[in-house]
């Protein structure tokens with residue numbers, strides 16, 4: 300007799316706080332029904348959230364594992380499940396399963412490295428988990444540079460946390476950019492790939508990148524021009540997922556399943572895989 | 577080895593069905609399928625079922641959980657995995673091998689408990705082939721259709737059914753049956769398999785060469801051109817295992833179920849902002865790359881096809897894995 304709960308069966312969890320970050324991104328705080336953090340995770344891992352009758356979708360966990368009280372998800376409104384999430388109020392229950400995927404090698408390959416984070420738009424969500432983990436264990440890593448771009452100032456996710464915390468810490472250099480000039484913006488204007496090239500970073504850094512595929516492709520080309528190798532660059536991929544267990548057959552890039560073998564890949568691993576993402 | 581008179585096969589089925597549910601290949605509404613045996617149901621004369629035996633382990637539609645939603649609260653009750661033992665009789669060697677391929681996916685950690693329960697509850701009784709179809713090519717995949725495996729292997733010769741237990745479960749099944757006699761089956765004639773047109777296909781090349789060479793082959797454009805994206809090939813295939821998870825509002829709650837899906841469908845990888853396989857060429861390529869290259873790469877060289885020939889018989893445009901494999905090896909646009 301098999302009494303193990305199937306990995307497709309979620310647990311019930313509760314949203315305790317909702318923060319509007321940008322016009323189309325909200326950050327949801329999630330705890331178990333016992334009020335505690337529902338699972339442990341590695342930065343870069345994901346979890347399935349669902350509302351029965353609406354659907355289930357995979358989101359990266361935005362909070363750092365060092366946060367002991369709750370999980371956070373920064374979610375952009377762009378489909379069925381996300382539209383529902385954007386309409387709910389605190390106290391709403393939903394279902395949760397996970398964590399899924401490999402996560403970033405924060406306790407191995409990243410140790411002692413100078414880190415360069417590059418994010419576009421909602422791509423900051425998975426990186427925020429790593430950045431806050433690195434800030435927590437600051438002495439384990441070298442310098443930290445963060446290049447972050449969005450359409451406008453209003454579209455920068457976690458703008459307040461960036462200004463009041465990240466920007467003020469020693470050894471952390473934040474480089475923000477927006478696509479078009481704005482009257483109340485004195486920072487850089489331009490697309491992320493170009494900005495990265497202008498900043499001409501030291502090629503000894505380990506790069507952690509997340510954003511739309513087009514941004515990844517152009518930024519990678521720029522980094523290679525600067526002299527970075529692909530094996531220094533990590534990114535996460537997002538494809539349609541149903542099971543997150545490597546079984547429903549949906550999320551593969553070549554012979555790798557993004558849900559199970561990813562979502563984090565080192566870009567030299569991708570050269571032997573099809574461009575299907 | 578045990579024997580049973582074929583003229584009283586019905587009595588054998590009745591003896592098995594007296595203790596547990598029994599499925600046999602039978603004609604239902606004119607189609608050979610695995611059906612629950614009841615008195616009077618006879619075995620089909622067809623060599624194999626139109627739909628494969630995977631239905632019994634990975635049904636086309638299967639409940640996962642039921643949810644109740646009230647105000648802001650949600651509760652879950654998981655569906656029960658199968659608890660009763662059953663016997664599936666008359667599985668051909670190709671379909672029996674397909675269970676190994678499904679196992680390598682569904683039983684990999686974390687195991688799919690619904691599939692696992694069915695596998696544990698099942699006793700698989702296979703049946704050797706003696707009159708293959710021209711579309712059969714299991715021998716090209718290292719399968720011996722005259723030594724079909726499973727928990728019990730069976731052979732039919734003249735007026736006798738020969739039964740050989742291969743596992744403890746098989747032993748237990750045979751021990752539970754009355755009136756089995758001892759006997760030895762006559763040597764089978766395998767010459768008919770040597771004459772099959774597709775007996776000499778070589779699939780070993782695909783996991784040998786770099787994945788990207790096959791992926792970038794010029795043949796995909798031409799081969800996929802007339803594919804209708806109907807998904808028939810994936811539904812009849814015993815090794816195709818892709819599924820979707822969906823919710824259905826019953827009016828008294830929400831039923832979450834999984835159902836077969838097909839990589840041949842345009843919405844298979846569709847997301848809010850588009851799909852990474854925009855044309856039938858990419859979807860077609862995915863199906864065959866998965867069987868010939870990706871699956872073997874991930875599972876110690878095991879090809880994701882068992883040579884059952886169903887896709888050769890059912891595809892409305894006569895496209896199939898044999899044509900694809902041959903074209904890939906030729907490499908001509």
Ligand code: SF4
Nearest residue numbers: 813881882884885887
């Ligand atoms: S690919 Fe075709 S021949 Fe091979 S197992 Fe599937 S249906 Fe049978």
Ligand code: SF4
Nearest residue numbers: 803804806807809891
């Ligand atoms: S290959 Fe044939 S059976 Fe498969 S989807 Fe295309 S047309 Fe349908």
Ligand code: FES
Nearest residue numbers: 540543547548558
């Ligand atoms: S989401 Fe099902 S295989 Fe990756």
